[in-house]
Amino acid sequence: MFNFDRENMKKVMIIVAFGVILYWGLQNLELLGNAIGFIVKLIFPFILGLAIAFILNVIVNVLERRIFNKLKTKNIFFKFKRPISITLSILLLLLIIIFLVFLVVPELVRTVSMFAQNIPAVGENIKQWLENITTNYPDISNQIKNINLDWNAINDSIIEYAQTGLGAILNGSINFIMSTISGIVNFVVGFIFAIYILLQKETLIRQTKKLLYAYLPNKISNRIIHIASVTNKTFNNFATGQLTEAFILGLLCCIGMLILGLPYAVTIGVLVGFTSLIPLVGAFIGAAVGVVLIVVSSPIKALIFVIFIIILQQIEGNLIYPKVVGDSVGLSGMWVMVAITVGGSAFGLIGMIICVPIASVIYTIMSERIKVRLRKKRLVIR
Secondary structure (H helix, E strand, C coil), rough: CCCCCHHHHHHHHHHHHHHHHHHHHHHHHHHHHHHHHHHHHHHHHHHHHHHHHHHHHHHHHHHHCCCHHHHCCCCCHHHHHHHHHHHHHHHHHHHHHHHHHHHHHHHHHHHHHHHHHHHHHHHHHHHHHHHHHHCCCCHHHHHCCCCCHHHHHHHHHHHHHHHHHHHHHHCCHHHHHHHHHHHHHHHHHHHHHHHHHHHHHHHHHHHHHHHHHHCCCCHHHHHHHHHHHHHHHHHHHHHHHHHHHHHHHHHHHHHHHHHCCCCCCHHHHHHHHHHCCCCHHHHHHHHHHHHHHCCCCCCCHHHHHHHHHHHHHHHHHHHEEEEEEEHHCCCCHHHHHHHHHHHHHHHHHHHHHHHHHHHHHHHHHHHHHHHHHHHHHCCCCC
């Protein structure tokens, strides 16, 4: 028979309250969605700050472990290791961004402008190249020769389309400016919040533990802390592995292009490495820009580059990424592929990036639970 003591009554009231809230939410989905959206908008700067703090914390931890922890405790640099590490981390990220902007963007703008001006010449070069490689196939060669495209008209159409798009952008300039200002404000607030988090992260962790143990049972508090620890370790390993993989891929791309005598080797290598931070498909984004850069100089070299990048992408997707990133987060190559596919289908680009570490956290926690249950059943499965 059920005992209606104070503790059980409290549980019943919680279940009833949850049921009422759930029923109300299902009956007012639109209102609930608007309320959630409003709350997310309010706390977005702080969510952004947490993300910035997490990225910077990876570098801060490396600097503190590898450099400052080797100093004597009386050393003035050791006393200020946290502010110095945060400053160096910010400067390092700024240098990377500036390097990418000044190396890649000007070259890309110049090449696209040149490409737009030389569309007729590029088109004729491609046509002549196709005619040369199909000389042994008269039917195909004659069809190519009979292709007469008005490249000037095509060029004018592209310019007109660009101007139309520019006009649409100008028409929405007020909204664009307002959203830009809002984005800047959110970023500044989030950045300041991230600095506070990094400066006081040990204190925040201690306060969070006190809060958990004060209001929750010890077993649940231990579980939450364990999951948080696994999540932090996994995301740190993922970030480190992803950066390592991007560096390896960019370096291989640059070296391969130099060996093949392709132009813009350094620029495209950096671009491919940077875009490969998007798991598995990012390198193709950088490669697409690389094709635009190279095709102005030589369609044949652009084709060689496409073949080279496809081969490199196969090596990256089947060997480098599963080995470097998969091992760093404790997932096999198969599960990495599954996580990226599901994440990309459900949440797009962001899903592709974050679903690998999320899958690793779930995999680790489930593995631990399975081991405990098998141990209780005294089963050993090999």
